Amino acid sequence: MHVLNRWRSWVWVLPALALLLVFVYYPIVENLRLSLYSWNAFSAHPVFVGLDNYKTAAEDPIFWRALRNNTVFAVTSLVFQVGFSLVLAAVLEEFVHQRLRGILRTIYFIPAVISITVAGILFSFLYNPQIGLLNRALGALGLVSWQHSWLGEPGTAMWSIIAMSQWQSIGYTAILFVVAIQRVPREFYEAARIDGAGRIRSFFAITVPMVREMTTLITILTISGAFLVFNEVMVMTAGGPSNSSQVLGTWLYRNAFLNDDMGYASAIATVIFFITLLIGASQIYLSRRRRIEW
Amino acid sequence: MMTASANTKPNAPTAAAATAGAGAGARPRRLPLAGVGRRIGSVLVWVGLAALVVAVLYPLLWMVFSSFKDNREVFDSPWGLPSQLRWGNFAKAGSAGVVRYFTNSVLVTSASILTTVLISAWAAYGLVRQRIIGGGLVLGLLLGGLMLAPTVALIPLFNLLQQLRIFDTYWALIVLYTAFRIPFTTFLIRAYMIDLSPEVDEAAKLDGCTPAQTFWRIILPMCRPILVSAALLQALFAWNEFVFALVFISNGDLKTLPVGLMDMQSRLLTDWPVQFAGLTMAAIPMIVLFLIGQRQFLRGLTDGIGK
Numbered sequence: 001m002h003v004l005n006r007w008r009s010w011v012w013v014l015p016a017l018a019l020l021l022v023f024v025y026y027p028i029v030e031n032l033r034l035s036l037y038s039w040n041a042f043s044a045h046p047v048f049v050g051l052d053n054y055k056t057a058a059e060d061p062i063f064w065r066a067l068r069n070n071t072v073f074a075v076t077s078l079v080f081q082v083g084f085s086l087v088l089a090a091v092l093e094e095f096v097h098q099r100l101r102g103i104l105r106t107i108y109f110i111p112a113v114i115s116i117t118v119a120g121i122l123f124s125f126l127y128n129p130q131i132g133l134l135n136r137a138l139g140a141l142g143l144v145s146w147q148h149s150w151l152g153e154p155g156t157a158m159w160s161i162i163a164m165s166q167w168q169s170i171g172y173t174a175i176l177f178v179v180a181i182q183r184v185p186r187e188f189y190e191a192a193r194i195d196g197a198g199r200i201r202s203f204f205a206i207t208v209p210m211v212r213e214m215t216t217l218i219t220i221l222t223i224s225g226a227f228l229v230f231n232e233v234m235v236m237t238a239g240g241p242s243n244s245s246q247v248l249g250t251w252l253y254r255n256a257f258l259n260d261d262m263g264y265a266s267a268i269a270t271v272i273f274f275i276t277l278l279i280g281a282s283q284i285y286l287s288r289r290r291r292i293e294w
Numbered sequence: 295m296m297t298a299s300a301n302t303k304p305n306a307p308t309a310a311a312a313t314a315g316a317g318a319g320a321r322p323r324r325l326p327l328a329g330v331g332r333r334i335g336s337v338l339v340w341v342g343l344a345a346l347v348v349a350v351l352y353p354l355l356w357m358v359f360s361s362f363k364d365n366r367e368v369f370d371s372p373w374g375l376p377s378q379l380r381w382g383n384f385a386k387a388g389s390a391g392v393v394r395y396f397t398n399s400v401l402v403t404s405a406s407i408l409t410t411v412l413i414s415a416w417a418a419y420g421l422v423r424q425r426i427i428g429g430g431l432v433l434g435l436l437l438g439g440l441m442l443a444p445t446v447a448l449i450p451l452f453n454l455l456q457q458l459r460i461f462d463t464y465w466a467l468i469v470l471y472t473a474f475r476i477p478f479t480t481f482l483i484r485a486y487m488i489d490l491s492p493e494v495d496e497a498a499k500l501d502g503c504t505p506a507q508t509f510w511r512i513i514l515p516m517c518r519p520i521l522v523s524a525a526l527l528q529a530l531f532a533w534n535e536f537v538f539a540l541v542f543i544s545n546g547d548l549k550t551l552p553v554g555l556m557d558m559q560s561r562l563l564t565d566w567p568v569q570f571a572g573l574t575m576a577a578i579p580m581i582v583l584f585l586i587g588q589r590q591f592l593r594g595l596t597d598g599i600g601k
Contacts, residue, residue: 007427009420009424009425009426009427010426010427011420012416012417012419012420012421012424012426013417013420013421013426013429013432015413015416015417016413016414016416016417016436016476016480017417017432017435019413019469019472019473019476020435020436020439020473020476020477021435022454022473023447023451023454023469023470023473023474024439024442024447024473024474025435025438025439025442026450026454027446027447027448027449027450027451027454028442028446028447028450030450030453030454031446031447031449031450034449034450041452088346091339091342091343092343095336095339095340096343104343104347106585106588107347107350107351108346108347108350109584110350110351110354110581110584111350111354113530113580113581113583113584114354114534114576114577114580114581115533115534115536115551115552115576115577115580116534116536116552117534117536117551117552117553117555117556117576118552118555118573118576118577121555121556121559121569121573122353122354122357122573123353125566125569125570126353126356130369131368131369131372131566133353133356133372133373136372136373167349167350167353171350175592175595176595176596179592179596224441224443228443228445230445230536230537231536231537231552234536234540234556235536235556249445249537252445252448253448253541256448256449256452257541262449265449266449269445269446269447269448269449270446272443272445272446273442273443273446276441276442276443276446277441280441
């Protein structure tokens with residue numbers, strides 16, 4: 001009777017668990033299986049092809065370019081959303097009077113609440129050679145040779161997308177760092193000041209090590225976000241021109257729903273899965289190691 | 295706790311201090327110069343902060359201003375204010391599809407807020423207060439669910455939704471927005487419930503409440519602050535979600551704003567002011583919601599991310 005009662009308590013977690021298993025876990029496992037077949041949306045009988053889809057990926061130059069674009073995205077995002085944001089958060093906490101600080105934080109955060117689609121279209125207008133402000137600003141500064149059809153040239157398309165993403169995310173991560181900095185006991189900074197340490201010294205000696213946990217977390221989120229990027233690219237270039245701004249997500253989409261090569265698309269999805277799994281595992285590893293250290 | 299590691303960084307800042315002009319690292323010995331350097335440093339900091347404000351706000355202002363202009367003005371005076379307020383652009387954007395997309399977004403977003411928050415709160419209460427056989431396993435599955443990405447599930451979901459006959463309906467989005475956000479929302483609410491005193495439950499039990507009654511009548515009202523945070527973050531997610539909305543909705547009448555706007559862009563092409571008006575209409579609700587509920591937003595973010 002007692003045991004039965006305790007099983008009855010599953011009624012609490014059952015709805016959540018059922019949704020999770022059916023719509024999150026099952027598709028991920030199913031994707032692993034599908035990646036071993038050759039099939040399209042209309043074929044009744046998928047053909048088992050083993051690892052052929054992965055071989056296709058390994059020999060596909062666009063797959064490698066997509067992977068490289070994701071990596072460039074990740075590295076650039078780390079510089080701005082971890083490095084620059086941490087400095088920005090420290091400056092806000094250190095230099096700015098309390099009331100103004102709140103206003104600035106709010107302003108910097110605003111881009112994070114508008115949708116990527118809106119931001120993406122807005123920036124594609126900014127980059128537009130006909131109406132865009134960017135080329136006009138460069139022209140006004142006499143830098144006519146710097147003008148580009150930013151999203152229309154293979155050399156600049158990916159960077160233009162990455163720049164938009166930084167615009168949207170810097171404020172968001174800076175706010176997270178602000179919260180972490182506010183948790184640092186003020187006495188540490190007082191003690192450092194008495195010892196004659198200046199602001200920059202305090203930043204490296206106190207702030208950086210004390211917010212390390214948040215830094216790790218944001219680093220992980222930023223990297224996995226960069227390998228999952230899809231919306232920005234889809235809205236601004238859809239991977240073009242001539243596949244120069246293709247990322248894993250858009251290449252998957254193109255193969256699945258435009259080229260109708262579902263098997264290959266599943267293989268790309270599996271690659272994305274293992275990359276995010278690796279990143280997730282490293283987060284667990286890092287946070288566990290820290291706990292022992294403490 | 296971590297003071298030991300705080301002392302391990304030696305003189306790293308001195309070079310940076312000199313170039314940044316703050317000169318603070320060597321303050322005690324170079325008093326006169328340090329004062330000047332300090333002032334230059336803080337001027338630079340303020341210039342930087344102001345430049346960032348402009349970089350963040352100006353594109354948004356450009357969007358709003360341009361939505362009141364006519365095509366000619368967008369080309370001829372792109373930087374300034376519109377010469378008059380042409381509300382007609384908004385009406386045109388509305389009838390070009392924005393109103394329909396907007397309604398769809400409101401519908402899907404509010405439905406998924408309701409389902410996500412209720413199912414997550416229900417599960418969180420079970421995990422915190424009811425001793426569940428295999429509760430650890432459930433927590434593990436939720437934690438794993440935090441890391442799984444929508445793109446990886448895209449192709450199997452395409453088949454699954456068709457088999458369930460909810461492909462190309464609101465339900466496809468509502469169900470997926472709920473399922474993929476349950477892990478985050480449950481952890482968020484659970485972290486809040488852990489801090490509630492167990493005496494409340496005891497008292498309710500003595501008064502003859504069943505666990506379910508306790509949940510609906512006592513626990514849920516007590517959790518209001520975190521439920522508001524959870525709802526706001528779910529609103530932000532569902533309002534802006536793109537991948538699922540792109541792949542699982544093909545009927546133009548059911549599209550939500552993010553995908554609808556992209557469609558509109560290819561339909562309207564060079565009718566710039568109307569395009570800007572559409573973007574403005576899509577961006578305003580979330581900005582307003584954020585400005586009103588800023589505290590709840592940030593609490594949700596930092597609690598959800600930290601625990």
